[in-house]
Amino acid sequence: MKKTLAILVLALLTIAAGAQEVKKIGIIGLDTSHSTAFTELLNSDSDDPFVREFEVVAAYPYGSRTIESSFSRIPGYIKEVEKHGVKICSSIREMLDMVDFVMLETNDGRLHPEQAVEVFRSGKTCYIDKPIGATLGEALAIYELADRYGIPIFSSSALRFSPRNAELRGGKFGAILGADCYSPHKTEPTHPDFGFYGIHGVETLYTLMGTGCETVSRMSTPDGDIVTGLWSDGRLGTFRAIVSGPAIYGGTAFTKDGAVEAGGYAGYKVLLDQILTFFRSGEPPVSREETVEIYAFMKASNMSKAKGGKPVSIAEAMKAGRKDAAKLLRKYE
Numbered sequence: 001m002k003k004t005l006a007i008l009v010l011a012l013l014t015i016a017a018g019a020q021e022v023k024k025i026g027i028i029g030l031d032t033s034h035s036t037a038f039t040e041l042l043n044s045d046s047d048d049p050f051v052r053e054f055e056v057v058a059a060y061p062y063g064s065r066t067i068e069s070s071f072s073r074i075p076g077y078i079k080e081v082e083k084h085g086v087k088i089c090s091s092i093r094e095m096l097d098m099v100d101f102v103m104l105e106t107n108d109g110r111l112h113p114e115q116a117v118e119v120f121r122s123g124k125t126c127y128i129d130k131p132i133g134a135t136l137g138e139a140l141a142i143y144e145l146a147d148r149y150g151i152p153i154f155s156s157s158a159l160r161f162s163p164r165n166a167e168l169r170g171g172k173f174g175a176i177l178g179a180d181c182y183s184p185h186k187t188e189p190t191h192p193d194f195g196f197y198g199i200h201g202v203e204t205l206y207t208l209m210g211t212g213c214e215t216v217s218r219m220s221t222p223d224g225d226i227v228t229g230l231w232s233d234g235r236l237g238t239f240r241a242i243v244s245g246p247a248i249y250g251g252t253a254f255t256k257d258g259a260v261e262a263g264g265y266a267g268y269k270v271l272l273d274q275i276l277t278f279f280r281s282g283e284p285p286v287s288r289e290e291t292v293e294i295y296a297f298m299k300a301s302n303m304s305k306a307k308g309g310k311p312v313s314i315a316e317a318m319k320a321g322r323k324d325a326a327k328l329l330r331k332y333e
Contacts, residue, residue: 023279024057026099026124028092028115029106030077031063031070034129037268038103038275043084050276058087058098064108067190096122101279103127109134109191116142117332120149125282127275128155130199134191136295136317137324143288144329154284155291157203158271159183159249164263165207174255178236181205181251181262185225185241193225193305194298198241200249202294204262205229208253209237211293216300217311227301230311239301296321 025042027035039056061078064070078088089095092115096102102119106112109131119126126146132155133139146153159165168176183201185194194202213229223244229237242248251262274285293314300317304310 022055023053023101024099025054025101025103025279026089026095027056027059027081027086028095028102028104028119029063029111029129030059030061030074030081031067032073032105032107032129033077034268035059035103035105036077036080038105038272039081039084039086041269041272043086050273054101054276054279056081056084056086058089058095060089060092060095063106064111067108067188070107092118096124099124101125101127103129103275105129109138109195113138113141113145113328113332116153117145117149120145120151123149123151125279126151126153127278128153130155130157130203131191131195132291132295134195135324136292136299136321137328139292139295140321140325141328143292144325145332152278152282152284154278154286156271156274156286157200158268159200159204159263159265160207160286161270161274162263162266163270164261165204166263168253168260168262169207173253173260174257176208176235176253176255178254179205179208179251179262180238180240181208182240182242183249184247185243192298193302194239194241195295198239199294199298201239201241201251202298204249204251205237205239206290206294206297208251208262209235211287211290213237213293213297213314215311215313216297216304216317217309218301218304219309220305225301225305227297227304229297292318 042051042054042056059081061074063074102124104115104126112133133142181201181204185198188196212232214232215230218225218227225241227239249264253260253262296314296317300312300314303312
């Protein structure tokens with residue numbers, strides 16, 4: 001009897017130890033402040049339940065090697081994460097052998113397809129920070145590759161999850177009849193317009209409006225741009241890309257009861273909580289369809305600019321994006 005009881009106690013202790021085992025996260029790309037912020041939040045002494053459940057244990061630092069504002073951060077960010085006990089790996093492969101989940105943080109979207117497919121082949125669930133790819137074609141290709149390997153993914157800006165934007169999205173203020181949103185626009189020659197930074201404001205617009213944009217037109221000056229989208233139900237949504245002036249984020253949602261201020265930047269934790277919930281469940285908090293349409297909206301805006309502001313359909317942008325994706329996917333056959 002005593003022997004049976006001892007075996008039972010040992011089994012219960014083993015189960016309890018397993019339940020408390022920390023889930024290990026690896027980061028690809030130490031060329032963005034997101035990497036150090038997420039590491040600091042997770043590897044702290046906080047009593048947050050996520051902190052007890054997850055830990056960043058390894059990182060592969062590269063990362064852009066050509067965008068100066070990104071690669072110049074890498075040496076300092078390596079030192080920052082090492083302070084939190086993170087092992088710096090010489091390859092993605094080395095890192096993947098040490099972790100359960102991956103945050104692909106590389107700031108240079110052009111590197112995402114080749115880095116993401118290595119993660120997909122390992123079978124690890126992956127969060128891909130914005131931009132999911134430098135172009136619409138790369139975004140489409142990455143989703144296709146994730147499907148090919150059966151890997152759940154999502155990508156988002158932190159602006160989507162600010163408390164006010166979550167309330168607006170959830171219908172707290174009623175149906176949204178239209179929205180005007182804005183964010184800084186910093187051009188990066190290696191990425192199409194808005195894909196590198198203006199995406200913050202486009203993400204806010206789509207958080208409020210949802211999918212269904214049909215045509216896009218764009219007006220540009222040296223000080224900024226205004227992009228207008230016409231949704232299939234007749235609603236209008238605009239994105240103001242701020243080039244000159246303060247670096248501010250926000251917008252206005254219009255409802256039948258009046259105008260409601262949209263949320264701005266609310267810190268990285270709101271995004272991190274969504275990532276970790278996704279790691280637990282495998283259920284992306286942002287749909288593939290909405291993410292892809294964000295990139296189609298940005299591509300259509302660039303096509304409209306090239307045509308002097310004439311409207312361009314989302315369907316036309318998607319056609320061009322699918323063609324680019326097909327070329328890219330041939331590299332991974």
